[in-house]
Amino acid sequence: MKAYTVQSAERILLVGDQSAIGAALIQRLLHLGHPRSHIQVTSTTSANWSDSEVVHALMREILPDLVYVVEASDCPFDTEASAISSTALISAAAEAGVANLMFVGTVAPLAGPITAIPGGTVFPHNCGNHAAALQLCNLLASQGMNYRSVITCEPYGPCRPPKVPTSKSHAAGLIEDLLSQFTTALVRGLHHVTIQAHPHDRLELMYLSDIAEAIVHVMDLPQATLSATTQQRSLHIDIGAEQVVWILELIKAVAAAVGFRGRFQLDPTPVARCSPRLDHHTLANLGWRPLISLETGLELSAMDFRLRHRTFQSTVCVT
Missing domain, CATH: 3.40.50.720 (NAD(P)-binding Rossmann-like Domain)
Incomplete structure (x- = not known):
């Protein structure tokens, strides 16, 4: 450095x-x-x-x-x-x-x-x-x-410092909503979650x-x-990311990061939202590749979410 x-x-x-x-x-x-x-x-x-x-x-x-x-x-x-x-x-x-x-x-x-x-x-x-x-x-x-x-x-992913008002991307808002839904279900002992998303939504x-x-x-x-x-x-x-993520893959990955083992169903939105594909080969040829995998990133995001919502953390510890 x-x-x-x-x-x-x-x-x-x-x-x-x-x-x-x-x-x-x-x-x-x-x-x-x-x-x-x-x-x-x-x-x-x-x-x-x-x-x-x-x-x-x-x-x-x-x-x-x-x-x-x-x-x-x-x-x-x-x-x-x-x-x-x-x-x-x-x-x-x-x-x-x-x-x-x-x-x-x-x-x-x-x-x-x-x-x-x-x-x-x-x-x-x-x-x-x-x-x-x-x-x-x-x-x-x-x-x-x-x-x-x-x-x-x-x-x-988490933004530091967390209290700074920031504009969120569509993906960040979506992941935050999923973390909230699965966390709430886990705390309340629910085994079924309904998520608004189109089955063909695709994110990068x-x-x-x-x-x-x-x-x-x-x-x-x-x-x-x-x-x-x-x-x-x-x-x-x-x-660009090396792989795109379909909405069902993302939902399953967020549920796993939170520890939710119940079921979910989609309440389909009228139109699918797809992230444009960006080139990732040029940056790789310039000697850089991303360090954080999707699974690790979502685990870090879930951890940050729990820290920002202490009530959930205390409830989990008690149970």
Whole structure:
């Protein structure tokens, strides 16, 4: 692990601390030894990011060496307003002499047909995140900035610190609901649970700390290594899971993590929700693979849930 001193540490600006990934990224940077005093954080809603004067003033005040822009999973960055904000942020970063900038987006499961796009990544036809990321890559690379772009699959797992308000991904909310339902059934001695979900729901998941680690890994890679691996000037990387998880598999895994041994049935929703498939091969070729398996991640999530709900923990101990 590289050691950082206050004198030598990079000044880091993180835009998007209210997202789960943003909070996890802060913890990852602190774990790597970055001084907390050198990490400035701001939420995507704390300022008018489409106002170029506001953004420029912030950049001139902080003078960051590295900027992470983390979009919340419920605020995709392919909207017109977000595109304006991104343009202002890019312009301000370039004017302030920011050497390194990373844009982090998260896909969300969508209803409807999916189609393949060039490069082998499969996306719903109405999802513009991938195209927007590539456009940003080209723009910043043309300005000589060390720019990286990643799009992550859906994060899940405990967020630290737990009291920070964060926007949850669809998967994180779903897993939280399943933990609550199975925990309640276990406490009340119920042997049957009804779950609202479509039998064809499909998710692409990754544990939150793994995503944060992957983001830093991509940012720290030499540009020559990235260019050689991606074989393109646009340094965009997908952070995809190696396997997708069908809803029935997920429900069974959450029940096992909680210790629920009863039965469950689905109350089908009208439309299936499917996570877009992201590429995981490129990141593997760059020397990174996720550490936390789904089973381990759900066990850690169940443990965190019990710690946050002490009544359940006391009841289990008594019984």
